[in-house]
Amino acid sequence: MKTLQHITCLFWLAGLSLVQAQEYKPSSVNQAGKAFPQVNAEGQVRAQISAPEATSVKLDIGGVKYEMTKDAEGVWTGESAPQDVGFHYYxxxxxxxxxPDPGTKYYYGAGRWGSGIEIPAPDDAIFAMRKVPHGNVVENLYFSEITQQWRRNFIYLPPGYTTSDKRYPVLYLQHGSYEDETGWSSQGHANLILDNLIADGEAEPMIIVMDNGYAYKPDAPKEGRPESVFEEVMLKEIIPMTDAEFRTLADREHRAIAGLSMGANQTMRIIMNNLDTFSYYGGFSGTANFGIEGAIDVDTFLNGAFSDGAQVDEQLNLLWLGLGTKEPERFPKTINAFVDMLKAQEITYTFYESPETAHEWHTWRRCLHQFAQKLFKD
Amino acid sequence: MKTLQHITCLFWLAGLSLVQAQEYKPSSVNQAGKAFPQVNAEGQVRAQISAPEATSVKLDIGGVKYEMTKDAEGVWTGESAPQDVGFHYYxxxxxxxxxPDPGTKYYYGAGRWGSGIEIPAPDDAIFAMRKVPHGNVVENLYFSEITQQWRRNFIYLPPGYTTSDKRYPVLYLQHGSYEDETGWSSQGHANLILDNLIADGEAEPMIIVMDNGYAYKPDAPKEGRPESVFEEVMLKEIIPMTDAEFRTLADREHRAIAGLSMGANQTMRIIMNNLDTFSYYGGFSGTANFGIEGAIDVDTFLNGAFSDGAQVDEQLNLLWLGLGTKEPERFPKTINAFVDMLKAQEITYTFYESPETAHEWHTWRRCLHQFAQKLFKD
Known part of the structure; x- marks a missing residue:
């Protein structure tokens, strides 16, 4: 009897180990038909590649390298530590x-086109492909007289745009550092987030313009940190072009601007310099005081843009801030310093905390999902 | 004096070697700031990658592997044989x-997302980014009731579409085997080719719909070659959707269909089954008799679609065929067999030969450039 129990127990253990092995599932952003990389419920990534003659293969994710091991056929397999939910470059x-891992689709981030992996989050339904009316994402090429270069943006047109004569409000939505104009409609899923919100009656149909935040004069130095002319490109080229080419509601009451990280910093500067142009602001994991964690001097910060709190409060229809709970300290510290300034100036704001997410795209998808519901409802 | 001559000669040789080394230039489809891969005037590809611990690194292009060699710093460099002009997956x-090579942008072809390289051709100006009005490429997501899957296409809207009320003719344009709906607007540059032709008054403004030629019933077997339902998807879903969502001229006189290789075969079958729907046909490097190099029996080929030559001639506004001079024998052989049948049936056709190009995208860019000029001019 004892032996039988022992055998049963061994079977049970073998079964458990099998279940655990099966828990790894192909990542949702793999190329069609590719079994690897995989992800398990703990957020571990399992990579696999055939490299019979290699002596060392590593999985490099989030700056940490995990050793992989070779089997008899020369196939290397290895697992990462648990990763935060959301999208990661690796x-x-x-x-x-x-x-790049030949198993995945490729994304622009970390300053390169390379592999991405999706660690499922409990609220991935916000960007699920549902049987609802879908808008379109339009690739738009334009020559910038300011930078003397060809530039590109992607423009989300909401469901119904192509078949109606309606005019729509516009959200200008920016990526972060070492990312580009592809981020929001690719790994960010801005189009699907809005399609779902609009279908559920939770957001107003709107146009979203996603441009590239890097813009320099043609004679800017190639080295170091040249002065950005993105604000000038936004005001003199992107907005007039959008209003000329698409059916927009072309006034401040129907224009929002938001961005993530570097884009939050940039767009805060742009709106505070141009309150006649925009009336809604969203800062996702960033503010314009990035790098300054101490108290903000309202008389000098952004040339005193927040010094008359009552006037700012009157002019902004929305000042919205969002942050993941697992972001590196410098982000909550600077954003908290900014919030302290808002409180002192008695400026109304909305603050959203994304549970269990880092300085990564799932924080920003959630931010867009929340922020978009507050726009253009007056 | 002899020594001086010798030294001069050595300098001259050193200079020559320097000139030759400088002849390699970064590929036009590299990631921003990436120096490698490079291409020289002979069409050789030079790849480079740092792999200090590797014992063997090869450049694999067109199914041929070229050994690369390691320098003292662990950087591997190697060159291919001269390649045909145009775009190659590697x-x-x-x-x-x-x-994939981390130096390049990534493209879908050869059944995978991977590296691409462009060997410059004398007529690359046909897809150059010129200061002319540019159309837009629209990403369009749709659920197919026939395949019970989400599908995607890309739709080129010509310059002026977004700001006018005009209706436009439509070209349905298909990719080849192991490619997808991204090919024509990415490595194919269909949008830039049309922008340039329209700007020069050489093509009528038209909408181009670029869909995915792979379509199967949900219960189709996963193995082998399941029956394609692409024709049904095209007729019952793609065309009605295009006509409902965009300002088309929705009749056979304003509808063309074309494709490359597998797409040429598919679209020839589609038009011959649906002459009430389309009136212009383009076959780039392919015809529906692919695999049959002998004489075509007009009574049985495509169920006798070409048996009444006079009627076909009357119904088709254009039967256009194109081919590169360096394509594998099976392509000219089958296309010539098809042309022989057209001659015997006294059916009018246009035949275009692309000089010095293979079964690759530059043949198909040239085909589109020629073919588009013949469309919708009646």
Whole structure:
């Protein structure tokens, strides 16, 4: 009897181990038909690649390298530590060469086109492909006279745009550092988030313009940190072009601007310099005092833009801030310093905390999901 | 004096070698700021990657692997044989692992997302980004009731579409095997080719719909070659959706269909089954008799669709065929067999030969450039 129990127990253990192995599922952003990389319920990433002659293969995710091991057929497999929910850029390292994983689709982030992986979150339904009317994402090429370069943006047109004569309000929505104009409609899923919100009656149909935040004069130095002319490009080129090419409601009451991280900093500067142009602001994981964690001097910060609190409060229809609970300290510290200033100036604001997310795209998807519901409802 | 001559000669040789080394230039489809891969005037590809611990690194292009060599710092460099002008899919092989080159942008072809390289052609101006009005490429998501899957297409809207009330003719334009709906507006540059033709008054403004030619019933077997339902999706879903969502001229006189390779075969079958729907046909590097190099039996081929030559001639506004001079034998052989049948049936056709190009995208860009000029001019 004892032996039978023992055998049963072994079967049970074998079964458990099988269940755990099966828990790894192909990532939702894999190329069609590719079994790897995989993700388990703990958020671990399992990568696999055939490299029979290699002596060292590593999974490099979030700046941490995980050793992989080789089987008899020369196939390397390895797992990462649990990752935060959401979207992460990563790469493989094969005998010292850092390369994209051939199993995934490719995304622009971390300053390169490379592999991405999605760690499922409990609220992934916000960007699920549902059987609801879908808007379109339009690729728009334009020559900037200011930068003397060809530039590109992506423009979300809400469901119904192509078949109606209606005019729509516009959200100008910016990416973060080392990202580009593709981020929000690719890994950010801005289009699907809005399609779902609009279908559920939770957001007003709106146009979203997603441009590239890097813009410099043609004679700007190639090294160091040249002066950005993105504000000038936004005001003199992007907005007039959008209003000319698409059926917009072209006034401040129907214009919002938001961004993530570097984009939050940029867009806060742009709106505070141009309150005649925009009336809604969203800062996702960022504010214009980035790098300054101490008290903000309202007389000098952004040239005193917040010094008359009552006037700012009157002019802004929305001052919205969002942050993930697992972001590096410098983000909550600077954003809290900004919030302290708002309180002292008696400026109304909305603050949203995204549970269990880091300085990554799932924080920003949630921010857009929340923020978009507050726009253009007056 | 002899020594001086010798030294001069050495300098001259050193200079020549420097000139030759400088002849390699970064590929036009590299990621921003990436120096490699490079291409020289002979069409050779030079790849480079740091892989200090690797024992073997190869450049794998067109199914041929070229050995690369390691320098003292662990950087591997290697060159291919001269390649045909145009766009090629390729990969690197690092100690047995086939991976994308981290230097390039990524494209869908050869059944995967991976690296691409552009060998300059004398007529690259056909898809140059010129200071002319540019149309838009629209990403369109739709649920197919026939396949019970989400599908996607890209729709080119010509310059002026967004700001006018005009209706436009439509070209339905298909990719080849192991490619997808991204090919024509990405490596194919269909949008830039049309922007330039329209600006020069050489093509009528038109809408171009670029869909995915792979479509199967939900219960189709996963293995083997299941029956395609692409024709049904095209007729019952794509065309009605296009006519409902965009300002089309919705009749056969204003509808063209074309494709490359597998897409040429598919679209020829579609038009011959649906002459009430389309009146212009373009077959780029392909015809519906692919695989049959002998004489075509007009009574049985496509169920006798070409058996009444006079009627076909009357019904088709254009039967256009194109081919690169360096394509594998099976393509000219089958296309010539098809042309022989057209001659015997006294059916009018246009035949275009693309000089010095293979079964690759530059042939198809040239085909589109020629074909588009013949459309919708009646």
């Amino acid at each position: 790469q493989l390292n094969i005998d010292g060469a850092s390369v | 990969q690197l092989n690092i100690d047995g692992a086939s991976v």
